[in-house]
Amino acid sequence: MKLYGSTTSPFVRRIRIVLANTEHEFINLNIFEGEGRDILASKNPTLKVPCLEDDGQMIFDSRVIHSYLLTKLDLPPLTWDQENQLTLIDAANDSFVQLFMLKRSGIEATNDQLFVRLQKERIASTLSLLNEMAEVGEFDGWGYPSIALFTLIDWVEFRELHPLTGLDALKAFHHANSDRIEVTATDPRD
Ligand SMILES: N[C@@H](CCC(=O)N[C@@H](CS)C(=O)NCC(=O)O)C(=O)O
Incomplete structure (x- = not known):
């Protein structure tokens, strides 16, 4: 099994x-330029990471990859409540990615821009x-929704995207899980 992605x-x-434990x-790629982008383009026309290759089968999108792995590893499916948690997490994550890409592109984001307001409202309501x-x-458990959260x-903390003011339970959750071995082994700061 090959996982294509980036450490950040x-x-x-x-x-x-x-x-x-599998x-x-x-395969750590620079997805935005050079050889990394060429490899990504040859594997995944959506030009996004992650994607997984297993026995010649390509799987795009983290959510679908997770579902593929559940089947492959003979694990039970997520409950509908967990699916909804994942949708909330994905929505916040996608909006943060969009705002981060604006910043990286040198585009100044102001709250009177519809695009920016929609992302910020979604981030506020989901968080x-x-x-x-x-x-x-x-x-409290360490299932897939907790891992994604x-x-x-x-x-968000690593890229300093949001102060998390008043979101004390999220801060406590982050603190409680930050020493896990698989968490420290995948720290984007390293
Ligand atoms: N829905 C996708 C989102 C993946 C995603 O947005 N990945 C970002 C990196 S964090 C990416 O590849 N961005 C490249 C781009 O937007 O061009 C998933 O869950 O896999």
Whole structure:
């Protein structure tokens, strides 16, 4: 099994954590230029990471990769509540990625721009609900939604994208999981 990705992507890191105890090869690419982009283009026309190659089968998108791995490893499917948690996490993560790409492109984001306002409103509403869910213990276990939430929050902190003011349960959740071996082994700061 080959996992194509980058060490900084929170979407890739989720899958690396899921695969921590499964033999696989991690192919770390610079997805934006040079040979890394050429390899990505040859594997995945969406030009996004992660993607997985297994016995000649390509799988695109972290969510589909996770579902493929559940089947392959004979693990039970997610519940509908967990699927919804994942949708909330993905929505926040996608909006953060969009705002980060604006910043990297040197485009100044202002709150009166519709595109920027929509991303920021989505980030506020999803993080607020995720914080409430963390408060009542919904992310106390270390299943896939918790892994995805951790890689999102850790990436937000790493890239200094949001102060997480008032989101104390998310901060506590982040702190509680930051010493896990598979978490430190995939730290984007290293
Ligand atoms: N829905 C996708 C999102 C993946 C994604 O947005 N990956 C980012 C890196 S964090 C990417 O490849 N961006 C490249 C681009 O947008 O051109 C998934 O869950 O795999």
